[in-house]
Amino acid sequence: GAGVSQSPSNKVTEKGKDVELRCDPISGHTALYWYRQRLGQGLEFLIYFQGNSAPDKSGLPSDRFSAERTGESVSTLTIQRTQQEDSAVYLCASSPGGARETQYFGPGTRLLVL
Amino acid sequence: GQQVMQIPQYQHVQEGEDFTTYCNSSTTLSNIQWYKQRPGGHPVFLIQLVKSGEVKKQKRLTFQFGEAKKNSSLHITATQTTDVGTYFCAGRNSGYSTLTFGKGTMLLVSP
16 A cells, blocks of 8 residues: 655745645554654654544644644644754654554655755 | 664674664663664664564564663674665653654665
8 A cells, every 4th residue: 555655755945934744644544753854863753643642742843843633644744934944854654553563654855944 | 851872873884794783772661663764765664672682683684672671783794785774773661652763873885
C-alpha cells in the first residue's frame, strides 16, 4: 500500500508569511508524529497525535507552531509568521499505534524561509 | 527529560572496515529502535530491541541492547559504500508516549 505522503515537497517563503504543511499517513495508522530536522542535525520532536486523545504538543518550539489532525487521517502543521530559523526539513511519521510501534516516515517538506 | 546521546557524530571508513555507533540514554528504556537515513532521504526503520541484553543481526549489521536497557550499539562488519548514511537510535521510556531520537552518526564509506 501507499506510504506516508507529504506536501509540498519543497516550500520557499518570505520571512513573516504563514505556511501550511500537509501529511497523509498510512491508512489505518492511529499515531502521527511531526519532526523537524535542520541541516545536518538530528530529529527534533514537535507533536504527536494518537487516535482521539489530546495531542502531545510538548515539542512545539513556540506558539507560532500549531498542528491539527482530522480523526485518524490527514494532519496539517502550520507555522505562522515564519522566521529564517524555521528553515528545515519537516518530517511526518505514522505508526499503527501501541507501545512498540515502528514509525514510517514520509519524504518530508523542505522549507526555506528567506 | 529523557536524553539520548549518540557517538561518534561522524565516522569516515574505508570500504571493508568495521563501524560501530553507540547510543546512551539518561533513563532506562522500554525499547530502542534504529533508523537509517540516506543522504537526501528520510529515516527508514531498521530494527527494534526490547529485551535486556538482546542481540539481533541483519546480515552484516549487529544490534545490541544493554543489560541495563540504557545503552545500545549498532555494529557493521566489512562496510560497503551502500552503508553510507546517518544512523539514528531512538529510545522510548515507558513513562513517555514518544520516541526520543539521538542526533545520529553519519557514516561515510570510501571505496
